[in-house]
Amino acid sequence: MGFKVLIQxxxxxxxxxxxxxxxxxxxxxxxxxxxxxxxxxxxTRKVESISIEHYSGMTESELKKILNEAKARWKxxxxxxxxxxxxxxxxxxIVFVGIASSHRKEAFQSCDFIMDYLKxxxxxxxxxxxxxxxxxxxxxxxxxxxxxxxxxxSY
Amino acid sequence: MIKxxxxxxxxxxxxxxxxxxxxxxxxxxxxxIKQLEKKKGNHWGKVLASESVKIAxxxxxxxxxxxxxxxxxxxxxxxxxxx
Numbered sequence: 001m002g003f004k005v006l007i008q009x010x011x012x013x014x015x016x017x018x019x020x021x022x023x024x025x026x027x028x029x030x031x032x033x034x035x036x037x038x039x040x041x042x043x044t045r046k047v048e049s050i051s052i053e054h055y056s057g058m059t060e061s062e063l064k065k066i067l068n069e070a071k072a073r074w075k076x077x078x079x080x081x082x083x084x085x086x087x088x089x090x091x092x093x094i095v096f097v098g099i100a101s102s103h104r105k106e107a108f109q110s111c112d113f114i115m116d117y118l119k120x121x122x123x124x125x126x127x128x129x130x131x132x133x134x135x136x137x138x139x140x141x142x143x144x145x146x147x148x149x150x151x152x153x154s155y
Numbered sequence: 156m157i158k159x160x161x162x163x164x165x166x167x168x169x170x171x172x173x174x175x176x177x178x179x180x181x182x183x184x185x186x187x188i189k190q191l192e193k194k195k196g197n198h199w200g201k202v203l204a205s206e207s208v209k210i211a212x213x214x215x216x217x218x219x220x221x222x223x224x225x226x227x228x229x230x231x232x233x234x235x236x237x238x
Binding site for chain 1: 162164167214230232234237
């Protein structure tokens with residue numbers, strides 16, 4: 001086991017990934033996961049499906065950098081980042097982040113950190129299909145603020 | 156040859172996913188954008204020089220007016236929205 005980054009079109013097998021983290025060593029005492037799924041609304045619109053595009057090669061290297069940064073900041077035993085690309089329907093998993101560590105704080109914090117950096121640094125783009133057509137999702141200023149909060153050493 | 160790639164909303168705005176340009180002599184990013192503006196129209200210059208657009212050379216984000224070398228890949232990235 002160890003650390004891995006995957007970009008895939010197939011569905012994310014949450015149970016399998018969680019199991020791999022759980023089996024990643026006897027010193028593991030905590031696993032924190034984040035599983036982002038497609039919801040049926042954004043702001044005021046009803047969403048039917050989304051499609052995700054990425055910059056092949058750069059996405060993987062950016063996610064590896066983020067995972068390495070998490071390893072440098074916290075004592076963690078194993079970590080997984082899986083992001084889907086292509087067409088996804090409401091309810092499907094978009095992203096899985098899982099961290100195994102000896103204690104809960106490291107797992108919670110590094111998981112949170114990885115998502116904040118993924119949101120602002122990984123070259124992935126979502127397009128929503130809704131009843132009125134299709135639109136690229138706009139980036140949120142709040143995501144930039146969340147990512148910057150890790151720079152201050154305030155955690 | 157320099158390969159240029161455009162993603163997501165940028166690709167749609169420009170109506171172009173990728174293109175290749177001849178490499179004649181070392182040139183900086185700003186000169187490349189000026190060249191594209193001249194060749195493709197003001198719209199390109201405006202879109203590519205937007206503050207929200209990030210640029211990657213060989214899949215690494217750059218912030219300065221880098222010198223481009225033959226064979227490099229320059230990517231123009233709109234604000235990311237993964238996760």
